[in-house]
Amino acid sequence: MPVPDIVSQTGNTMVLSMGPQHPSTHGVLQLVLEIDSENVVKVDPEIGYLHTGIEKSAEGLFWTQAQTVIERMDYLAPSSNALCYALAVEKLLELTDRIPPRAQVVRVLQGELTRIASHCVWLGTHGIDLGAISVFFYCFDLRENILDLQEAAGGARMHPNYIRVGGLNGDLPDGYIADLDALIEKFPGRLRELRALLQANPIFQDRTIDIGVLTPEEALQWNVTGPSLRASGIAYDVRKAFPYTGYDGYDFDIPTRTEGDAYARFLVRLDEMEESMRIVAQARKRLDTPGPVMIDDPKVALPPKETIALSMEALIHHFKLISEGFRVPPGDVYHAVESPRGELGYYIVSNGENRPYRIRTRPPSLYNLQALKGIAPGNLIADLVVMIGSLDPVFGEVDR
Amino acid sequence: MPSTQTPPIAGAAIDPPSLRPPIDDALIERLVPSELAVRLAALKAEGYTMLLDLGAVDYLGRTPRFDVVYHLLQLAPKPASVAEVGKPKRVRILCGVDEGQALPTATGLWKSADWAEREVYDLFGLVFDGHPDLRRIQMPVDWEGHPLRKDYPMRGPARERAPRPAFANKTNVVAGTPPSGRTLEALQEQVKRARAGIAADAEGEST
Numbered sequence: 001m002p003v004p005d006i007v008s009q010t011g012n013t014m015v016l017s018m019g020p021q022h023p024s025t026h027g028v029l030q031l032v033l034e035i036d037s038e039n040v041v042k043v044d045p046e047i048g049y050l051h052t053g054i055e056k057s058a059e060g061l062f063w064t065q066a067q068t069v070i071e072r073m074d075y076l077a078p079s080s081n082a083l084c085y086a087l088a089v090e091k092l093l094e095l096t097d098r099i100p101p102r103a104q105v106v107r108v109l110q111g112e113l114t115r116i117a118s119h120c121v122w123l124g125t126h127g128i129d130l131g132a133i134s135v136f137f138y139c140f141d142l143r144e145n146i147l148d149l150q151e152a153a154g155g156a157r158m159h160p161n162y163i164r165v166g167g168l169n170g171d172l173p174d175g176y177i178a179d180l181d182a183l184i185e186k187f188p189g190r191l192r193e194l195r196a197l198l199q200a201n202p203i204f205q206d207r208t209i210d211i212g213v214l215t216p217e218e219a220l221q222w223n224v225t226g227p228s229l230r231a232s233g234i235a236y237d238v239r240k241a242f243p244y245t246g247y248d249g250y251d252f253d254i255p256t257r258t259e260g261d262a263y264a265r266f267l268v269r270l271d272e273m274e275e276s277m278r279i280v281a282q283a284r285k286r287l288d289t290p291g292p293v294m295i296d297d298p299k300v301a302l303p304p305k306e307t308i309a310l311s312m313e314a315l316i317h318h319f320k321l322i323s324e325g326f327r328v329p330p331g332d333v334y335h336a337v338e339s340p341r342g343e344l345g346y347y348i349v350s351n352g353e354n355r356p357y358r359i360r361t362r363p364p365s366l367y368n369l370q371a372l373k374g375i376a377p378g379n380l381i382a383d384l385v386v387m388i389g390s391l392d393p394v395f396g397e398v399d400r
Numbered sequence: 401m402p403s404t405q406t407p408p409i410a411g412a413a414i415d416p417p418s419l420r421p422p423i424d425d426a427l428i429e430r431l432v433p434s435e436l437a438v439r440l441a442a443l444k445a446e447g448y449t450m451l452l453d454l455g456a457v458d459y460l461g462r463t464p465r466f467d468v469v470y471h472l473l474q475l476a477p478k479p480a481s482v483a484e485v486g487k488p489k490r491v492r493i494l495c496g497v498d499e500g501q502a503l504p505t506a507t508g509l510w511k512s513a514d515w516a517e518r519e520v521y522d523l524f525g526l527v528f529d530g531h532p533d534l535r536r537i538q539m540p541v542d543w544e545g546h547p548l549r550k551d552y553p554m555r556g557p558a559r560e561r562a563p564r565p566a567f568a569n570k571t572n573v574v575a576g577t578p579p580s581g582r583t584l585e586a587l588q589e590q591v592k593r594a595r596a597g598i599a600a601d602a603e604g605e606s607t
C-alpha cells in the first residue's frame with residue numbers, strides 16, 4: 001500500500017500501522033489506524049495478505065477436486081465449507097432429496113463438532129489476547145478431542161474432506177461412537193470450567209463489557225451474521241431460517257443477547273457451544289440405525305472398493321469418475337449454511353462441464369471484519385484487540 | 401481470447417443462469433445497469449435490510465460480458481426483535497454489464513457494499529460509480545490485470561509469457577561459479593579424478 005502521511009491534516013492525529021505481523025490480529029491483518037493519543041479516530045483494515053486465489057484455482061479443478069481447496073478457506077471449520085459446497089452442488093445435480101438419512105445425520109454431527117472446535121480456538125485465542133493464558137490450554141485440549149474424531153472419520157485432522165457430493169467418503173469407523181460418547185460426557189464439565197475461568201472474571205468483564213458495541217441497525221448495515229449478529233439482538237440463524245440437511249428435525253435454541261458488545265458475543269458463542277452439543281447428542285442417538293452413507297448413483301458416487309476387483313462396470317465407473325469427474329447440469333445456485341462465523345454461502349455457476357464455471361463465496365469473516373470500521377472509532381487501541389477477537393475473523397476466508 | 405491455461409468454455413452454455421433448472425433458493429430478477437439504483441433502493445424499502453453478498457461472473461464471449469450478482473436478505477417484519485425471526489426471503493439480482501460500463505454503487509444503501517465492490521473491481525476490473533474508495537483489496541496495489549477474468553491465465557501471466565525452457569538445454573550441474581568459488585571446470589575435473597580413483601581401486605582389488 002502507499003505510505004500514508006504520518007501527520008494528518010488537522011495535526012492532532014497520527015497514522016499508525018498495526019500488523020500484518022501483529023500476534024493479536026489473528027492472522028495477517030494490517031490495520032492502518034488514525035489515532036489521537038490512545039484513541040482511535042479511524043481504522044482502515046488492509047486485507048489480502050493471504051489471498052491465494054482459491055476461487056480461481058477451483059475453476060480449473062473437477063467438481064470433486066475443487067472441494068479440497070474450498071475446505072481450506074475457513075481452516076478452523078473445514079466441514080462447514082465442505083457441507084455448504086456439497087449441498088450447493090447437490091442442488092444443481094437435483095440430488096438433494098436422495099441423500100441417505102444416515103449421511104445427513106453424520107453431516108449434522110460433523111457440522112456441529114467443527115463449530116465447537118472452531119469456537120474453542122476462538123475462545124482460547126481471545127483469552128490469550130486478554131492475558132488469560134490457561135484458557136488456551138483447556139480449549140485446545142477439548143479441540144484436540146474433536147480433531148481426533150475428525151481424523152478417525154476422514155483421515156486428516158485439519159482438512160478431513162469427509163463430506164462429499166452425494167454423501168460421505170465412508171461410514172464412521174469402529175470405535176468412533178465410543179470416543180464420541182466420551183466427548184459428550186466430558187464436554188459439560190469442561191465448558192463449566194471455561195465459564196468459571198472467564199465469565200465472572202472481573203478483568204475479563206472490564207475488558208469486554210461495553211466494548212465494540214454493535215447496534216442491530218449497524219449490524220444489518222455492515223452485513224454481520226452469525227454469533228456477532230445474534231449478540232446484537234437479531235435471531236437470524238441459517239439453520240432455522242433456511243433449514244438444510246435435516247436441521248429442522250433437531251431440537252435446539254438460538255442464543256441471543258441484546259447488548260451487542262464483546263461480552264455479549266462471548267456469551268452467545270459459549271451458549272452456542274452448548275446448543276451444538278445438544279445437537280451432537282441428538283445426532284448420536286440417530287447413529288444407532290445403520291444404513292448407506294453415499295447416494296446410490298454411479299454417475300456421482302464412486303463404486304465400493306470391494307466391487308472394483310470383481311466387476312468390470314465398477315472398474316469403468318471408477319476410472320471415468322477419477323479421470324474425468326462428473327458433469328453438473330448448467331445453472332446457478334446460491335446455498336448457505338451457518339458456519340461458526342455466520343452465513344457461509346456459495347454462489348455456484350455451472351456451464352454443464354466437469355469443472356465449476358465460477359464459485360463465488362460469501363465469506364462471513366470478510367463482512368464481519370468490515371464492521372470494525374464502524375465499531376472501532378472512539379475506542380482505545382488496546383480495545384481494538386478485543387474487538388478483532390470478538391468478531392472472530394479467519395483470514396483464510398477473508399482473503400481466500 | 402481465453403488463456404491457454406483456462407479450461408475450454410462450452411459455447412452452448414455461455415449463460416448458465418438462463419438454462420437454469422427451477423431451484424428454490426431465491427427470487428431472481430434480471431436488471432440492466434440503468435434500473436439498478438432505483439430497484440435496489442426500492443427493495444431496501446420493502447424490507448430487504450441486508451445486502452447479503454455482491455459478486456461477479458465473467459461470461460467471456462457474451463454481450464454483456466459480466467454479470468454482477470447481488471443477494472439481498474429480508475428478515476422478519478420486526479428485525480430488531482429478539483423473538484424468533486419469521487420466514488426470511490432472499491432475492492438475487494443479476495445485472496449484466498460490459499467492459500468499460502460503470503454500475504452505480506450500493507455503498508449509499510448498505511455500508512457493507514464497500515469491500516464487496518472493491519473486490520469486484522480488483523478481481524474483475526468493473527467500476528462502481530460513486531464508490532468512496534475504489535482501489536484494489538486482495539491483490540497488491542501495483543498488480544496488473546484482473547485475476548478472476550476468464551482471459552486471465554490460471555497460473556499467472558509470468559508463466560504464460562515465459563514458457564519453460566526446453567529440457568535439452570538443462571544440465572545437472574548449475575552453470576557458472578559454484579558457491580565454493582571453484583569453477584565448473586574445476587568441479588568436473590574433481591569428479592573425473594574421483595572416478596579414475598574408484599576405477600583404479602577396483603582394478604587393484606581384482607588383481
